[in-house]
Amino acid sequence: xxxxxxxxxxxxxxxxxxxxxxxxxxxxxxxxxxxxxxxxxxxxxxxxxxxxxxxxxxxxxxxxxxxxxxxxxxxxxxxxxxxxxxxxxxxxxxxxxxxxxxxxxxxxxxxxxxxxxxxxxxxxxxxxxxxxxxxxxxxxxxxxxxxxxxxxxxxxxxxxxxxxxxxxxxxxxxxxxxxxxxxxxxxxxxxxxxxxxxxxxxxxxxxxxxxxxx
Numbered sequence: 407x408x409x410x411x412x413x414x415x416x417x418x419x420x421x422x423x424x425x426x427x428x429x430x431x432x433x434x435x436x437x438x439x440x441x442x443x444x445x446x447x448x449x450x451x452x453x454x455x456x457x458x459x460x461x462x463x464x465x466x467x468x469x470x471x472x473x474x475x476x477x478x479x480x481x482x483x484x485x486x487x488x489x490x491x492x493x494x495x496x497x498x499x500x501x502x503x504x505x506x507x508x509x510x511x512x513x514x515x516x517x518x519x520x521x522x523x524x525x526x527x528x529x530x531x532x533x534x535x536x537x538x539x540x541x542x543x544x545x546x547x548x549x550x551x552x553x554x555x556x557x558x559x560x561x562x563x564x565x566x567x568x569x570x571x572x573x574x575x576x577x578x579x580x581x582x583x584x585x586x587x588x589x590x591x592x593x594x595x596x597x598x599x600x601x602x603x604x605x606x607x608x609x610x611x612x613x614x615x616x617x618x619x620x
Contacts (some may be wrong), residue, residue, distance in 0.1 A: 408433075408436070408438065411438060412436045412437050412438065413436065413437030414437060414438070415437060415438070415439065416438055416439070417438075417439045417440065417441060417514045417551075418433060418438055418439070418440045418441070418442075419440075419441050419442070419551070419552055419555040419556060420440065420441075420442040420443070421442070421443050421556060421559075422442075422443040422444060422445035422446065422447075424442055425442030425443045425444040425445070425447060425510075425511055426442070426444060426447035426448075426449065426451070426511065427447075427449060427450040427451050427497065427499075427511055428447075428449065428450075429442065429447075430442060430497060430511050430512070430513050431488055431490055431495070431497070431513075433513070434490050434493075434495050434513050435490050435491060439512075439513045439514035440511070440512060440513050440514065441510060441512040441513075441514055441515055441548060441551055441552050442510065442511050442512070443508065443509065443510060443552065443556070444499075444509045444510065444511050445509070451499055451509075451511060452484050452499050453509060455482075455484065456482055456484075456499065456500075456501035456507070456509050457501065457507060457509070459480060459482040459501060460477070460480050460481065460482060460501040460502060460503040460507045460509075461503075461507050462474075462503070462505065462506045462507060463477055474505060477503050478503055478504060478505055478541075478543055479502075479503065479504070479543045479544045479545070480502070480503045481500070481501065481502045481503070481517065481545070481546050481549075482500070482501050483498055483499065483500040483501070483517045483546070484498075484499045484500075485497065485498055485499075486499070495513050496513075497511065497512070497513055498510070498511070498512045498513070498515065498516075498517070498548065499511055500512065500517060500546065500548055500549065502545055502546060502549040504523055504543050504545065508549055508552070508553075510548060510549065510552055512548050514548075514551075515546075515547055515548030515551055516546070516547050516548060517546040517547070517548065518546065518547050519544065519546065519547065520545050520546050520547035520548070520549065520550030520551070521545075521550045521554075522542050522543065522544060522545065523542070523543045523545050523549075523550070523553060524540060524541070524542050524543075525540065525541045525543070526538070526539065526540045527539050562595055562599070565595045565598065565599075566588075566591040566592065566594070566595045567591070571587075571588070571591055572587045572588070572590050572591045572594070573587035573588055573591070
C-alpha cells in the first residue's frame, strides 16, 4: 500500500497497531518518516522511563485530582541514533500527559512547543442555562502533529459504520457478499470525502441518497 510513496520523504502518522521502533526504522529505510503511537510493541522503546514521568494519575481523592492537574502538560523525550543502511537517523521516544499519557516513536518532528491542545465542552444546568468550559494544554510539536491527524481513519469508519453499515442493511451472511458490501461502503465514503473536499463551497452532501443521486 505504501510502495507508491517510497522515497518521497512523506510522514506517516499511525496508531499503536503499527507503532514500534522496528516499524519506524523500516519506513525510514524506504524513504518515509513516521510519527506513531506505541502501546505494546515496546522492544528498544523506553516505555517505563517515559511513563514514570507522564503516566495517568488515578483516583478520586483531592490529592489525586490535584496531582492530575499538575501532571497535565508534562512532557519527556529520549533520543537515540540508528544506522539504517548507509544513513543515520535520530529516533525520538516521546511522552506527553493530557490527563492520560501519549507515547510516540518518531523519526520526524521535535519537542519544541507545538499548537496548544484545546478541549471544550458545555454543561446544561437545571435552570436551562449553559456553562462553557475549556482546558488548554501545552504540548510538543510532535504530539500536536500526531493528534491533528490520528483520527482520520476513525472518522472514515464512523461515516461508513457509525449509524448502520451497508453490509448490515444488506443482511449478508456470505463472507464474499459482506466483503463486497464493505467495499461499497469504502467507495461511498471516499466519494463523499472527495466531494466535500474539492466542492465544499458548491455542494452540501448530507446523506447517502444525495451521493447516490449525484
